[in-house]
Amino acid sequence: MANITFITQDNIPVTVHGESGSVMELAVENNVAGIDGDCGGVCSCATCHVHVAKEQFSLVGQASEIEKDMLELDDDADEYSRLCCQIDITPELDGLVLTVAGQ
Amino acid sequence: MKKYQSPDPFTGAREHSGCAYMNDQDDPVTMILRLKDVRKTAHNWKTFQSGAAPGRIVIPSEVNIRDTRQIPFEVDPPMHGSFRALLDPWFKRPLGNEYRAQLGQQVNALVDEVLTKGVIDAVEAFSLCLQSRALTLLLNTDASEADTWIGWGTHVFRSEDDPLDKDKAGLLYDYIDEKINAASADPEGDLYSVLLAAEVEGKKLTHEEIKGIMILTFAGGRDTVINAVTNTISYFAEHPESLTRLRNEPDIIGRAIEELIRYFAPLTQMGRVATQDSTVCEHAIKADSRVSLCWASANRDASVFESPEEVILDRKLNPHVSFGFSHHNCLGATHARQIMRVLVETLIEKVGSIDIVDFEENIEQLGEFERKVGFHRLNVHFHPR
Ligand code: HEM
Ligand code: HEM
Ligand code: FES
DSSP states (O other): OEEEEEEOTTSOEEEEEEOSSBHHHHHHHTTOTTOOOTTSSSSSSOTTEEEEOGGGHHHHOOOOHHHHHHHHTOTTOOTTEEEGGGOBOOGGGTTEEEEEOOO | OOTTOOOOTTHHHHHHTSEEEEOSTTOOEEEEOSHHHHHHHHHOTTTEESOSSTTTTSSSOOTTTOOOOOTTTTOOTTHHHHHHHHHHHHHTGGGSHHHHHHHHHHHHHHHHHHHTSSEEEHIIIIIHHHHHHHHHHHHTOOTTHHHHHHHTOSOTTOBTTBSSOHHHHHHHHHHHHHHHHHHHHSOOSSHHHHHHHOEETTEEOOHHHHHHHHHHHHHTTTHHHHHHHHHHHHHHHHOHHHHHHHHHOGGGHHHHHHHHHHHHOSSOOEEEEESSOEEETTEEEOTTOEEEEOHHHHTTOTTTSSSTTSOOTTOSOOOOOTTOOGGGOOTTHHHHHHHHHHHHHHHHHHEEEEEEEEEEEEEEEETTEEEEEEEEEEEEEEEEO
């Protein structure tokens, strides 16, 4: 349904294809380095932090209040940060580029 | 009230004041009760340190019963990060297929056994056995070690009359000394040997440092796991329909586990020591005084969690702090989550219902508050599907 590219901390792009579920699950299934998804996607661990390409941010949209509160205390967070367990895979995300955040 | 329930004693104080006070051996503690404040304080290690005198950040304080610094628990950044870099990969091993399969065998055998036994005490005859056997996988040590640990009983550090018993804690220290010495004479693939061979910031670990790491895997992973497992059994005893639901909707098992861990918060709180005068939610905190990050209270914060007093198995947004937050987040969480997953999968496969026969609650007295963390005894009868 959508091709999504993850750029890891070592600057290696990995493009994977997802049908459904969350972007975090897609990354974990494909062993994308730096996306651990420890809490399984309930917004409790912040091990699924990505930076969305600036010009694509409107595709994924703003984080919820709860997610923003988690990101606020993440030293690597910026205005284009998201916890990707909170992003559902949809056809609109095709071509999305996400940079895996530092630990 | 149902027997599994653990009502929140902090609601009033959290909503009206945000903090509460408790005394503990003349070293009082300001308890931080709201989720956002708990997170902020946990993140701010410069002002709220873990690297105080060994035992001081634990409540009740253990300064009088030990001198060994627990690592990485009582170390601040940047050194803390160097220890975590060494330990994190080892503590992620529970994600491997082999590890999961072995854990599955252990839990299967244990459930099969209790299904034939009639009434058993879930604390001693189930949770303690499960926790001890699973720990042999985490340490990659001989399976028979579990019998020694089970023999220590649930109260490794406690004797009947003294909750802080130095002699009983000594038992564990002596055991670990012996194991480190044995591993240095004859290294095998266990955690002791890995630590003996490792370097942190270019230096070999000392015996004392290795001891500080090993003690923590015993202490931090014992009561917490036992309480998580026992409370989970009590929940399913009173909610057999949840077993059915998880059987039919295995996709929500992950959420159910996070929710049970949120609700039961097996570790109530952990302390920090202020390095300077400061404030937390408008309360003055004096330099060199103690605060606590009250995970159990934060998890019931109604400004974040909808219906926080209810167990909602498929809760979707669940930013709980049962495993802590920020730098010191629980090193054993992967192992603990895997135990919970295998436990739930085995129960839904084999168990039809569980009857609670009688029980004795484990209530913590925290200043003016009383919090139920689990059970001293939970006599139950498991019935097969
Ligand atoms: C459900 C079970 C468990 C719960 C609820 C739990 C809870 C916690 C919490 C809240 C912290 C944070 C302490 C702080 O911020 O000062 C923590 C840290 C820690 N836990 Fe756990 N724990 C569990 C199981 C385990 C297990 C099984 C182990 C290992 C065998 C373990 C080892 C540790 C260690 C080593 C730390 C210190 C990490 C650091 O300072 O970087 N825990 N745990
Ligand atoms: C050498 C290290 C440690 C020692 C000697 C120790 C000692 C104790 C003692 C004496 C108690 C009983 C307190 C009472 O009954 O009032 C206790 C309870 C407890 N400890 Fe520790 N502790 C250690 C480390 C830890 C750590 C690192 C954690 C978690 C990260 C932890 C989690 C707990 C929990 C959850 C309880 C309550 C258990 C219950 O009442 O059922 N402990 N510990
Ligand atoms: S997977 Fe835990 S917050 Fe996203």
